[in-house]
Amino acid sequence: xxxxxxILLGKTVAFLTKLLKIGGGSAAPGLYALSIExxxxxxxxxxxxxxxxxxxxxxxxxxxRMLAHFAKExxxxxxxxxxxxxxxxxxxxxLIHKSSIINHQSFDLxxxxxxxxxxxxxxxxxxxxxxVFLNIFRDQLDRYGEINTVLKNWxxxxxxxxxxxxxxxxxxxxxxxxxxxxxxGKVQKxxxxxxxxxxxxxxxxxxxxxxxxxxxxVKLNGLNGSSFVLRTTNYELRxxxxxxxxxHIYDTLAAFACAHNLGLPINQFTNSxxxxxxxxxxxxxxxxxxxxxxxxxxxxxxxxxxxxxxTQVFETIAPNLKPNDTLLLALNDNLADGTDVSWIxxxxxxxLRTTNYELRxxxxxxxxxxLAIRLKYAEFDPKRITIEPDLQxxxxxxxxxxxxxxxxxxTYTAMLELQSILTKSGxxxxxxxxx
Amino acid sequence: MKxxxxxxxxxxxxxxxLYGDLMNIYGDxxxxxxxxxxxxxxxxxxxxxxxxxxxxxxxxxxxxxFFGGGQDQAQELVSADLIKSSKGKVIKKEIERGVPxxxxxxxxQLLGDYYKPHKGPKLPGINxxxxxxxxxxxxxxxxxVIESMFGQLVGFENHSGKTHLKKGATALGMVRKGWxxxxxxxxxxxxxxxxxxxxxxxxxxxxxxxxxxxxLQKALEVKYGKEIKLEPLDDTLELKAHALAIKxxx
Numbered sequence: 001x002x003x004x005x006x007i008l009l010g011k012t013v014a015f016l017t018k019l020l021k022i023g024g025g026s027a028a029p030g031l032y033a034l035s036i037e038x039x040x041x042x043x044x045x046x047x048x049x050x051x052x053x054x055x056x057x058x059x060x061x062x063x064x065r066m067l068a069h070f071a072k073e074x075x076x077x078x079x080x081x082x083x084x085x086x087x088x089x090x091x092x093x094x095l096i097h098k099s100s101i102i103n104h105q106s107f108d109l110x111x112x113x114x115x116x117x118x119x120x121x122x123x124x125x126x127x128x129x130x131x132v133f134l135n136i137f138r139d140q141l142d143r144y145g146e147i148n149t150v151l152k153n154w155x156x157x158x159x160x161x162x163x164x165x166x167x168x169x170x171x172x173x174x175x176x177x178x179x180x181x182x183x184x185g186k187v188q189k190x191x192x193x194x195x196x197x198x199x200x201x202x203x204x205x206x207x208x209x210x211x212x213x214x215x216x217x218v219k220l221n222g223l224n225g226s227s228f229v230l231r232t233t234n235y236e237l238r239x240x241x242x243x244x245x246x247x248h249i250y251d252t253l254a255a256f257a258c259a260h261n262l263g264l265p266i267n268q269f270t271n272s273x274x275x276x277x278x279x280x281x282x283x284x285x286x287x288x289x290x291x292x293x294x295x296x297x298x299x300x301x302x303x304x305x306x307x308x309x310x311t312q313v314f315e316t317i318a319p320n321l322k323p324n325d326t327l328l329l330a331l332n333d334n335l336a337d338g339t340d341v342s343w344i345x346x347x348x349x350x351x352l353r354t355t356n357y358e359l360r361x362x363x364x365x366x367x368x369x370x371l372a373i374r375l376k377y378a379e380f381d382p383k384r385i386t387i388e389p390d391l392q393x394x395x396x397x398x399x400x401x402x403x404x405x406x407x408x409x410x411t412y413t414a415m416l417e418l419q420s421i422l423t424k425s426g427x428x429x430x431x432x433x434x435x
Numbered sequence: 436m437k438x439x440x441x442x443x444x445x446x447x448x449x450x451x452x453l454y455g456d457l458m459n460i461y462g463d464x465x466x467x468x469x470x471x472x473x474x475x476x477x478x479x480x481x482x483x484x485x486x487x488x489x490x491x492x493x494x495x496x497x498x499x500x501f502f503g504g505g506q507d508q509a510q511e512l513v514s515a516d517l518i519k520s521s522k523g524k525v526i527k528k529e530i531e532r533g534v535p536x537x538x539x540x541x542x543x544q545l546l547g548d549y550y551k552p553h554k555g556p557k558l559p560g561i562n563x564x565x566x567x568x569x570x571x572x573x574x575x576x577x578x579x580v581i582e583s584m585f586g587q588l589v590g591f592e593n594h595s596g597k598t599h600l601k602k603g604a605t606a607l608g609m610v611r612k613g614w615x616x617x618x619x620x621x622x623x624x625x626x627x628x629x630x631x632x633x634x635x636x637x638x639x640x641x642x643x644x645x646x647x648x649x650x651l652q653k654a655l656e657v658k659y660g661k662e663i664k665l666e667p668l669d670d671t672l673e674l675k676a677h678a679l680a681i682k683x684x685x
Binding site: 138146147148149339340341342343344345346369370372373374376377379382 | 459460461462463464465468469472506507508576577578591593636637638641642669671672673675676679
């Protein structure tokens, strides 16, 4: 009875937030419902035959989305938490949204992304069949604490999981590998041949881990993506990934490993990737409205939210920049971004600097000036940097004289703001309407 | 920005990054970048050396020290090494002859008498700053603005250790907004000779160029034995961000 009341309340809150347009309905319904029925997630998750939990600092959303995309194409009914809402309330919201009081709507598979802290309290409630650990980097110390603390808590949670749980770990991440010993059952490793992640950086590795799932013959193909061969026991699959950067190969590997464990027809995996569209802001390619000059504008959005992720984005973009391109960076210091903006000093903005020409650069967001200083100390010419804290104005300014492509690098809440700016200008649909 | 005086060309500064591989928790590297760039923009050559566990430290090996914050485990390791490798003693002697130092959070704590964690024994410090730190259950987190001999300083603090200054200690400044050393007595940081300790991340130096330049100036003065006047830089951007931080958080 309490469960039904909780679902009803959640649905009402969802309806009201949408009606009043005060949000995407990705957190509030769950928050209210949980206050009535704290066991809501556990109870509703029990009705789903198989659940997958994905955690890590970077790549959760892309991995979950990629896997969901493939699972749906393989004919499964999938439920997952959307829009990067990866705390318990986000999961509760998704479950409430898809729950019907009268008849129980059936799902085949739940795919849940959980942030570093929420993993420990929420993962056991979901009774997962598969748990994926993507990576661990420094991220918002104000929220998650130190890396060692995060790892220690993960180990504690792992100890409590039943031994037949399938645990998938990034075998190239030296910190993540340390988790293996905490788990009773078998651990499967995925990784990229010749690469190793130590601390904040990806290195070429000398010795190979024994990998259960591996990407080899990796060829990076600029902003268009990469190609590689996915290998698992007695099986190889040539793959073309339409997302650029090494880090997306790890997400793909994780999705592939999950699909393999679920018994999905993995020979169709590559085919499925060809019509995969990225999650909002995760290397999104945009067709911007035509400029007054009649030229069509091309834009890219790359979310940046912590040093490792940002540096990976810089490494991906830098070799592809051209003198006519424009950079728009937006740094906010809201709770969801981390109120401490010190992290920008650990991100290697030096890698984004072009050496033989100066890019047109605009800094925006509530901490636009901090960002501009960071760029100055990365040897950008301060005279070529425009500071406009108001993102809407900054976007307008970027578009006003756009010649080449526009690269937009926002932090999390700046990205949400950007989505609404783009929606207003007719470029994007609302993110919560995404499937 | 890349102007420099011929007279400066002979100047060279060696920055000793104490335990840079272990104690660099959040944006601490930004302070190193700020020192390096602000020196280079004036034509002063900069070399950064990492001084870590097991390394020996000699007199005059570094002209300026930086010591950042670390995770609890790293802090234990570093505390033991400061004593075992006698780096602690050398650092103290160097400070006595005027070598400048900036330490933040964990580094600051280990330069005091000791750090007492929740569990386990005290981690001994090197007794440079007349201060001691006790672990607490309060997380002191947020933007911080203090009044100091360098004018107002802005940064971001994130610590649960509470530092208490002993009699005769000089605070770096008084808290205008934020927690500071212990959240009680409104002091923040400590200054002894040309050594500064505090809880201010941010990173601290890029937005507080006055303090950055003071450290550079002291380093050159001690090294070259004469009074130095640094060439001014165009700090419009830095000062604007500094003023905005005070307006927003102060």
